[in-house]
Amino acid sequence: MKIIGSGEDFGGWPARRGAVEMLPPDEQRLLWALRRLALMQPLGQARCHAVHVALQQDYGDAGQGVEHLLRCWLFGLSRFAPHRLAIGAPACPILTDDEVQLLLALRLSGGDEAAAIAALAPLAGAAGAARLVPFLAAIDGLVKNSRAMDLSKAVQDISWRA
Secondary structure (H helix, E strand, O other): OEEEOOOOOOOOOOOOOOEHHHOOHHHHHHHHHHHHHHHOOOOOOOOOHHHHHHHHHHHOOHHHHHHHHHHHHHHHHHHHOOOOOEEEOOOOOEOOHHHHHHHHHHHHHOOOHHHHHHHHHHHHHHHHHHHHHHHHHHHHHHHHHHHHHHHHHHHHHHHHHO
């Protein structure tokens, strides 16, 4: 994978690339974690303590599952990708084209599996995308369930105090 640093010349990339700050908070966190994990060697096997702590703070016990699934997905993506993927450095303020495709596949994985496979296919091939989308769906499910559990805990806390 090609890691693009925030200080590099981006060679006239189109201005249509979005800024990371425009993403929803969960997508910002997952993108940051993906970027950090892409730096770890051996890819998919090494753990990043910063990612581990951040995901656990954001998603509670589900954070470990999210981290594991991200590492597995990243490893699988590196095996199926027909070309080197451009992944930004963790602090890079813009999204690469490949990251846009990855985030689109993540967004679609929670509802429309066929659309998620189609979104991921340019980066992993059709067969690879079909194998990797279930990882994205599981990540999406863990993130959404952890948010729902946080909300139910807050409601319990409020009702307990009343």
